[in-house]
Amino acid sequence: MFLSCAKSSPKSNPVTPIDPVVTNPDTTKSLVKTDAKPVVKTNSQKVYVHYMPWFEDKTTSGTGKWGQHWTMANQNPDIVLANGRRQIASHYYPMTGPYASSDRDIIDYQLLLMKYAGIDGVIVDWNGSHNVYDYPLIKRNTDSLFSRMPGVGLQFGICYEDASLVNVNKVTGEDMVTAAKEDFAYLQTNYFKSSNYITISGQPLLLDFGPQGLKSAIDWQQAFSGLTIRPRLLSLLYQGDVTGSAGSGEFFWVGATDPAPINDFYNNRSKTLATAFAGAYPGFHDFYKEGGWGNNLFTINYNGTGTMQSTLNLAKNSNLPYLQLITWNDYGEGTMIEPTLDFNFDFLVTIQQYTGVKYTQTELELIYKWYTLRKKYVGNASAQSQLTQAYSYLASLDVDKAREIIEKL
Template identity: 45%
Template sequence: MDLINWIVGIAMFISLGLGGCKESDPALDDGQSYIPVMVEKSNATRLYMHYMPWFESKDFSGYWGSHWRMANSNPDNIDGQGKRDIAAHYYPLIGPYDSADPDLVEYHLLLMKYAGIDGVLIDWYGTHKTLDYYRNFENTEALVTRLDTIGLSFGVVYEEYTAEAVATRKGITEIEAAQADLTFLEENYFSREQYIKQEENPLLLTFGPRLFRKADDWTEIFSVLESKPDFMPLWGHDYYVGDNGIGEFSWVDFNADMRDLTNFYSTYDGHIIGSACPGFDDYYQEGGWGEGYGYLSHRGGATFSDQLAKAAEFSLGTIQLVTWNDFGEGTMIEPTDEFQYQFLEILQEFSGVSYSKSELDLVCQYYLKRKEYRDNTEVQQLLDEVFTHLNELRPEEASAILEKL
């Protein structure tokens, strides 16, 4: 017996000794719906992570997507430290990845779970097969299909300006393009148990609006739905949606003293979703995608902590975390070479979960083993058990198996 088979045999023995996964493996079809184990938090504030599903990697999709490349980066080029040339000032801890990769989706969602994050707000480009919009849609589907197993909720931040390109290429009106997107949401997302509700109605955000800037446009768009969602535009934009909206959500405050957030939280009289951003350091100018938007220092994690504290000062019930993985803008909260797990550790403390860096690192080890043994069926079966232990909040059992690999 070769070494790897011996290790697998030992690990299987250990996993069976710990109870195995046959009773609890969510992947098993036993005729009953799976009820995910939820993380306990001492802070009731709802934490929703803004998520970009727009990355492609050559090893998974056969090409490097534009968000790793921009206009002049080439991820095929690797430097002396083993890092690929990507369009960002910061480097993912696991390297550049593909949003459709199921291993990647598990890695991201498990990290969020152990940080006390309640759900994701997905940057959504609609359903149409135009430009890269449909690929983003497919990547969103890859994420959504795992949410019920992990136990996180989700909502949509609609990039409604996409209707313009769709209308031009499909010979329909912009309104009709948006109506098709909203009809899909109502028929496929809004009714899901894990879709984020604002009281009884599904929550829908829009990053703008940038295209539909008349209230009557939104009235017409929503007219095809059986019921209107609780709709919220970006801060300073409720004028464009009129009575169709219930409030606004904040975004990046570039001021070190957080004056814009303070003013918004203290004066706006509609429903508010607050925000917390770790910093902003975009790559657009270097990457050939324009002049950029500004800079907000990460201040060694203090910017993120201060913005979370500011939302708590005003007793906001919901905070949007800006963002999980916008590497192009340098707002990423997911682990990086530069910051490691720092921002997730800050969230662990804020949310009041009982976990720490060790569980986050364990999730990363799990992902790396998935990739290291991608062609070994027996090891992948063991890693299925590791996933179940991690997902059901048994990190010690997951660690015991991983240590043998």
């Protein structure tokens, strides 16, 4: 029923990360300093979005080639199709075109969209700290995203792919529990202590997409043994028993089309858990067979925004205090809610209505225009300074002042 988000080529070699792309260094002289302000919502549920930090373009991959999550086994984004789109490993196409996850312009654009949709924070799919396959790039991109959180005022959390430990063991020979301890030590040092990190009952939130690598309660206890800050660990639905006393609950995830597991999780299973996360998604249409990565898994029709709306309704009726949107940008599985040429801003508008913010598609379009100007005026220090000021105004919810700058450029 469940599928792993961790698709890393078994033929990949360890990668040495290069510096994140910064196409437009901030010009902060003479800026009006503003602080990020929280968006007011009528829906008190905490809404987070699952995020994939694994996209690379030719300038960031370290190989001079497009990253595998745009190509899979057989696609080539250098080929421009008759419809003007690059050939990517997805049935759907980002409004920005394919991007690098470390591009600061992309990060700021995405975080502003989330903010104006009433999303409280990002839960990043993370493969750990070890130099195996493309994990160093994912780690670098996660660090880049995390560094931009304070400026926009959103929260941040980690979904650990413990299946990656199997690959670490295979490539390096390191024991999986030891490797996990090193990963958690990294999280504690670099993330858990941040005021922007998501906490529940004073504990830093840690989702696990499994367990798939650490398969016993003893393994999890040992993996956490070196921490001074004990995370609040949530496993996939119906998998929490594997972690024993180290775990604190479960989170819902998109599966096959049968609604029975959704109803059972909300009506029965979640009531037995200390912490449970609801989930909502727009649909599911993977590219794995077409991209040469095995067979297609299943399909959940989008019905316009119907599936997004119906899964949000179920999440609301569950009365659970936490919701994870599935996902911001998993193009390979077709669960992306960020703006695309196929669905425009529709999913985010549906989320705006759900969270009860006062904003509409108008603000989302303004943020997209801001992004296009960032790219249009690369190298123009004056324009970039103005756009940095507009970003600051948007983060502080001063839309009128941001619009004034953007519309003059």
